Amino acid sequence: MPVRIGVVAPSTADAVQQLEDLGVDSLWVGGHLASPNPSPEPLVWLARLVEQTQRAEVGTATLVLPWYMPSVAAKQLADIDRASGGRLVVGVGAGGEYPGDFVAAGVPIAERFSRLDESIGLLRRFWTSETVRHHGRHFHYDGLRIQPAPIHAGGPPIVITGRKPGAMLRAARHGDGWMPYLYSAERYATSVRTINSIADESGRDLDGFRWMAYVMVAVDDRPATARRIAAEFLGGTYHQDFTAFVDRVALTGNLDHVTEGINAFVLGGARHVVLLPCSVTRSTSLVPWLPELLSKLREQVVD
Secondary structure (H helix, E strand, O other): OOOEEEEEOOOOHHHHHHHHHOOOOEEEEOOOOOOOOOOOOHHHHHHHHHHHOOOOEEEEEEEEHHHOOHHHHHHHHHHHHHHHOOOEEEEEEOOOOOHHHHHHHOOOHHHHHHHHHHHHHHHHHHOOOOOEEEEOOOOEEEEEOOOOOOOOOOOOOEEEEEOOHHHHHHHHHHOOEEEEEOOOHHHHHHHHHHHHHHHHHHOOOOOOOEEEEEEEEEEOOOHHHHHHHHHHHHHHHHOOOOHHHHHHHEEEEOHHHHHHHHHHHHHOOOOEEEEEEOOOOOOOOOOOOHHHHHHHHHHHHHO
16 A cells, blocks of 8 residues: 555644645544643534645544544534545544543543443444444434435544554454554554454454554754654643653654654554644744655655
């Protein structure tokens, strides 16, 4: 499969258009309900992104599915998929970094994994537009039908995000793809082997499976400056000190070094790399080095 390059969507329509003009394959949104950092709600941002794009795939990285009633999420995602012309990819995870998100959703944080697993199956059933009867641990439906269906039969791909063994198990058994974050290339390669092994043991064929990696990047000709920018960005996001281990969870350095790092993910099995550019300043424009990095990746990784 060819290697594809995606980028976490910037906040303005002009910057999104620049990325489409640069040929990015996909654009991604995330978000929270009540985290310590101001952020949009992911489905609202996703709906806005659909209207700002024409060609690129659009996706969630990540939609914390336990926050939502699966019937409501299925309806919203089906409508967004139809509005996009079938360009939607749904990255889902369990969340848990910020307890306030679960308080806002009225969902016990301890139930996030079981709710996620039950919801994934329900999304696919609702996306058939057939009547759903379901009595599970968390959700009960007696003959509920959600329509119209998404554009493609079966609905958009559901890609599992996360970092831990449980997420790999979920991806191997129930996902249409795998997209970890805060991983090194070596850890990513190990996760690919693990998921393949679980799928083999389960008798599941992973043909067409989406091998994705969500990678934080910071580019500067001064390596120490690039590392500092990435550490400050991640520290502000996750409210912890990343200085000592930033090299294990982000790619930093000059363009050549970052390109080599992304190629290491590809050699480890990634076929779609989603870039999160790290910047310590809030801006409505693209970080200045991103167009050059995308050009370099097209020359040295994608082709």
